[in-house]
Amino acid sequence: MDKIEGVKIYILGTAGSGKTVLTHSLQIWMQDMGLEVATVNLDPGETNLPYSPEVDIRDWINLYDVMDHFGLGPNGAQILCADELALKADEVKRSLDEFDYDFVLVDTPGQMELFAYRESGRILIDALGSENSILAFLLDPVMAKTPGGFVSLQMLSLSVQFRFSLPQVNIISKSDTLKEETIEKIMEWNTEPESLYDELISEKGILKEMNLEFLRALEIIGMQGSMITVSSEEYSGMEDIYNLAVQIFGGGEDLRGD
Numbered sequence: 001m002d003k004i005e006g007v008k009i010y011i012l013g014t015a016g017s018g019k020t021v022l023t024h025s026l027q028i029w030m031q032d033m034g035l036e037v038a039t040v041n042l043d044p045g046e047t048n049l050p051y052s053p054e055v056d057i058r059d060w061i062n063l064y065d066v067m068d069h070f071g072l073g074p075n076g077a078q079i080l081c082a083d084e085l086a087l088k089a090d091e092v093k094r095s096l097d098e099f100d101y102d103f104v105l106v107d108t109p110g111q112m113e114l115f116a117y118r119e120s121g122r123i124l125i126d127a128l129g130s131e132n133s134i135l136a137f138l139l140d141p142v143m144a145k146t147p148g149g150f151v152s153l154q155m156l157s158l159s160v161q162f163r164f165s166l167p168q169v170n171i172i173s174k175s176d177t178l179k180e181e182t183i184e185k186i187m188e189w190n191t192e193p194e195s196l197y198d199e200l201i202s203e204k205g206i207l208k209e210m211n212l213e214f215l216r217a218l219e220i221i222g223m224q225g226s227m228i229t230v231s232s233e234e235y236s237g238m239e240d241i242y243n244l245a246v247q248i249f250g251g252g253e254d255l256r257g258d
C-alpha cells in the first residue's frame, strides 16, 4: 500500500494542557501501528521529557543558560528563546531532514503565546514547510468543562487558526479526568451553541456578559467543527488523530505499514 510521508502534527495548547505527554503517547501508539515517527521538542525550558526527541531545541538554546547569561527571569528568557528559535529554524529543518518518517510530532513550548503569537512560530513552520501539516490544539479539561472557560479556549483556538491557516483539530485532553456526561456536554456546546448560551446566561459574575458577546462573535466567525477527546494515560483518541490525518492528507488511504 502506498504510504504518504512526512505529516507534521504541531501540538499546541495552554500551559500544562498535556502537549508533552500526548507527544509521547501518540508516538508510542503510532509506532505500534508500524509507522515511522519522529518527535521534535521546541521547549527550551523542558526538564523532564518522557520521550527522546530526534530534534531537540535544547541542543541550540537552553532556557536556564539564557537566564544566567542575560540575568533574566524565566518569562523574559522564554521570550528571548522564542526569538532565538526563529534564527535556528533552518538548522532545525536540516536536522529533521536526516530522518525518514511518516509522522513528525512537534511538541511546542509551555507558554503557548510565545509560539503562537510571536513571529518565531510562523517562521519555524514556514521553514519546516507548512504542507502536510496539522495543528492539534489542546483544550485543558479544567477550563473546557466550564461554559466561560470553553468560550475562552474557543477564542484562543480560533485566533491560532487564523494565525497559521493550517488544518486544525481541537482536542479535549486528559479525557480520563472527565465524567462521560461532562464530555457529552462539551461536545454538545461545540455543535449546538444554543446549549452554551443557556449555560452562560445562568452563570454569575462580571464575565458573563463578556462571554456571551464572545460567543456571539464566535458564531458569526464560525465555530470550528472538528473536536475530539484524547487521554494520553489511556491511549484513547489516538486513532481519531491518525484518522484525521489520513482523511486530510492520505486521500483516505491507510498510512500504516504492512
Ligand SMILES: Nc1nc2c(ncn2[C@@H]2O[C@H](COP(=O)(O)OP(=O)(O)OP(=O)(O)O)[C@@H](O)[C@H]2O)c(=O)[nH]1
Binding pocket: 013, 014, 015, 016, 017, 018, 019, 020, 021, 022, 043, 108, 109, 110, 111, 173, 174, 175, 176, 177, 230, 231, 232, 233, 234
Ligand atoms: N490524567 C491525565 N493526566 C495527564 C494526561 N496528559 C497529561 N497529563 C498530566 O498533565 C500534566 C501536564 O502534562 P504535560 O504533558 O507536561 O503538559 P504540557 O502541555 O506539555 O505542559 P507545559 O509544556 O509545561 O505547558 C502532567 O502532570 C501530566 O501527567 C492525560 O491524558 N491524563
Ligand SMILES: [Mg+2]
Binding pocket: 019, 020, 021, 043, 046, 107, 108, 109, 110
Ligand atoms: Mg510540555
